[in-house]
Amino acid sequence: MSMQSRITRVQPRTSRSVSAEPLAPAANAAMLRAAIAGYRIISCDIFDTAIARTLARPEDALLAVGARARAHGLVSCSPEAFREYRREAERVARQVAEARGHDEVRIVEVYEHLRDCGIAGDPERLAAMEFAVEQSICRPVEAVRDALNARDADQRLLFLSDTMLPGEWLSTLLTDAGYRGDHLVVSSADVRRSKHTGRLFAHLIESTGCAPADIVHIGDNAISDVARAREHGLTAYHLPRPNTPPELPSVAASHFVVRLAHSHRRSPVATDAATSTVANLYRYAAVLLTGFTLFALSEARRRGINRIYFMARDGHLPLAIARRLTERTRDSFDLRYLHASRRSFIPPSMMNDLPGLADQVGRSMFDRPLSRALEFVGIDAGPTSAALRSIGLDPDMRLTGKTGLAPIQRLFEAERAAILDRLEQRRKDALAYLDQADFLVPGPRMVVDLGWRGSTQIALQKLTGLPRLDMFGCYVGLRPEALGAALNPDTATGYLFSFGHPKSVMDTVFEGYILFELFFSAPHGSVLHYEQRNGIAEAVLATEQEPGAAIRRQAFAAIEQGCLREFDALHELLDGAWPDTLPAEAALFDLEPLLTHPTAHEIAAINTIPFVHGIDASRNATPVNPVPLKQLLLDPLAAVRRFENAPWRSGTMRASLPWPIPDMSFGDFRWRVERLRRMLRRS
16 A cells, blocks of 8 residues: 555544654655645644754753853853753743743743853853754754655645744754745744644644644654644654664763763764774774863963974874864964874984893894894894894894893894994984974974873983973873883873873773774874985885785774764864863773773674784784683683783683683783682682
C-alpha cells in the first residue's frame, strides 16, 4: 500500500495518526511529500521535527548560555550552576503563568525571575543570548525541509511550536535552516496557548478558518503533536525523534566542556559518518588537546609572553586549535610552528660533552648494529663500519646488557675529530634555521611540547646560549627527573602534572604514555637535522617506512579531522567563551579508561596503527606486544617487569592475560602478583 493511500482526507473528529520511521534525507522526503499532498494547510512542529539540535538535550544548551553570560559579566556563577538556576527559574515562571491562565511562559519572564533572585541582570540581553545559542546548534531536518519546500503552490504552510521563544525568533531559525517561501509561525509563547493542552490547535483552526479535515499536522511528540491534533479533527503525521543515549552519571558530574562534548556526540544530528573505532579515536583526545592549548595560552598570557613556538609533531594540533582560539580574542600572540626535535638539537648541543653524547647514543643502541651508531651525528654506516674495524670492533656487533657502553665510548674516542666536525656543521645549520624562525630575536618566548623530561628545551638553551629566563616551556607533563637548574618552575610548567605533581595524575598518564604520541602527532615525519640550500636552512624529515607510514598518516588525518570538527562545534556553541583552563580530571575524562582499562576491541583498533618510532625515526611499530603465556606462567615477576616497561602498560597486560583473569589496571595486577607471592612463601 502506498503512503498516499494510507493518508487520506478524513471527516472532522474521525482523523487518525500515521507514523513514519525517522527520516532519511532522500527516500523519506518523497514519502512525506506524498503524505501531505492534497491538504490545504500543512502544520509542522519546529523542534525535533523541522529543526534538530546538535546537542542531545535542549537543557544542555544552558551550559553554553551560562559560559557566554559569565564571559560578558552578566552572571558570576559557573555554567553548571547557571544551568540549574535557569531551569528552576523556568519552573517557577511556569507556575506563575499557569496561575494567570496561560499555557506557556515567555523567555524574558524566566530571566526576570533570575534577576529578581539576584542571579543575573539584563533579562532581555540574556534572553537574546539564549536565542543566539539556539542559532548555533539548530540544523534543518533535511527530509522535512525538502518535502515542505517542494509543496504545491496553493498549499499554505504554518509552523506550530510549544516554546518560550517568540515567533519572530523561530522564523529566523527556520529561515537560517533553509525553509523558504511564505510561512506563518505560531509560538505558544506569543498566543499563550500550547499544543500540549490542545488549545493551540483550536487557535489554528479558528485563525485559519479552515476545516480540520483540510489540515495535516507533522510532529514528533505522540501526545502534543498526535493525540491533541486528532482530538481537534486534524490528520496527524507522526515523525518520532531518534532515540538518544542518556547522559551518564559520570559525565553529568564532570566539567561543562566535557558535558557539552558528550551531548554533541550523542546528538543524532552530529553523529559521525564513520563508525569504525579507528575513525572515532579522536573522541579520546579532543578535550585533552583543547585543555592543553587553553593552558598554554593562559600561561603565555600570565607571563607576558607573545612569541609561542609549537614544537614539530607534538605541537601540530595544539597550534591549529590555538589559531582558532585567538581568532575571537584580543590576544596578539605570534604563533609559530618550529620544526624541532631532540634528534635535531641534542647532538649539536653536546659538542663539549662527547662522553655524555656517547652515553646517550649507546643507551639508544641496544640490539642494533654498531655500524649505525654515528647516524645520530650525521655519519653513515659505511664510514662508521670502517672506523669500527680499525679499532678491532665488529660493525655487526649489537649492544646488549652484557657488552655495556664500552664499544660506543671507544668509537667516539677514535672518531673524535670527525664527530666534532660533523657536529659543528649541524650546529651551524640548526642556528641558521632558528634565526630564520626569529627564535633568536631577543626577548621572552615559549615552547609548547608534549614533554616528560624537557630535553629539547635544555638542548635549545645550550645550543643558542639564550638567557635562561628568556625561554619558557609549556608541556603536557614533566617528570620529577626533569627538575634541575635548567628546568624548574621559573622556566617550565606542565599541564597535567608538573615535575611529578600530582603524582596520581602522572601515574595514570604513564599507564599508557605512548598513546599521547598518537594523539599529539602530525602528518609529517620526525625532524632529523637541518641543511642549508641556497642560503635557506630547511628541516630534513625522516622518511617513514611503508606501508606503516601511510597507515599512520591516514589514522592521524582521521584523528585531526575529528578533533578539529568537535572543537569547531563547541567553539561556535560557546562563541569563544572558553574557560582559561580545564582541570586535569576533565582533560583526561575520555582518555583515562583507555590508559588504565582498555577493552580488547580498543587495543585491536589502536594496534593496527604503527606509530611507535624506532630510534632512526623511520621504523614505526605497534604499541602492544603481548607477553607470551609461557613467560606469564613460568616467570611472573619477569612478566610484571615487562608490563611495567611497556609503553602501554594496561594495553599490553590486557592483550596478554588470558580469560578468565578479570580486567584490571597494571597497578592492580602487580599488587595481586605480589600478594600471591607472599601467600606462597608463607605456605
